[in-house]
Amino acid sequence: xxxxxxxxxxxxxxxxxxxxxxxxxxxxxxxxxxxxxxxxxxxxxxxxxxxxxxxxxxxxxxxxxxxxxxxxxxxxxxxxxxxxxxxx
Numbered sequence: 001x002x003x004x005x006x007x008x009x010x011x012x013x014x015x016x017x018x019x020x021x022x023x024x025x026x027x028x029x030x031x032x033x034x035x036x037x038x039x040x041x042x043x044x045x046x047x048x049x050x051x052x053x054x055x056x057x058x059x060x061x062x063x064x065x066x067x068x069x070x071x072x073x074x075x076x077x078x079x080x081x082x083x084x085x086x087x088x
Contacts, residue, residue, distance in 0.1 A: 001033040004040060004067060007048040017061060029086040031066065032058045033079065038069035 002009040013032065020030065034054050040047045051067060058065035064082060068075040 001035050002049065002054075003036050004034040004049045004054075005036050005046045010034075010049040010054065013057070017063075029083075030061075030063050031079065031083065032061075032063040034065075034067040036069060036071070037067045037074055038072045041069075041072075 002013055004010075017030070032054065034049060034051075054067075055065050057063075064086070066075050066079050066082075068079060070076060
C-alpha cells in the first residue's frame with residue numbers, strides 16, 4: 001500500500017515488492033493499493049502518483065491494482081472481496 005499523495009511511498013514499493021518476493025511463496029497473489037483517494041477527490045493537485053503510472057507498474061509486475069480510501073470506505077470492500085476470491 002502506498003499513499004497516492006506521497007511519491008516516496010510509491011517509490012518504496014519496488015523495495016517492498018523485492019523483499020516480499022524473496023521471502024514468500026512465489027505463487028502468492030500481490031495487490032498494489034493506492035490509498036487516500038479521498039484527498040485527491042477534494043483537490044486533484046494533491047496527487048503525486050497518477051493512476052496510469054501505478055496501473056502500469058502493477059501490470060508490469062503482475063499485481064492486482066486498486067485505488068482506495070479507508071477514510072470514506074471507497075473500494076475497501078471490493079479489495080477484500082477480490083482478495084478472498086483470489087485465495088480460492
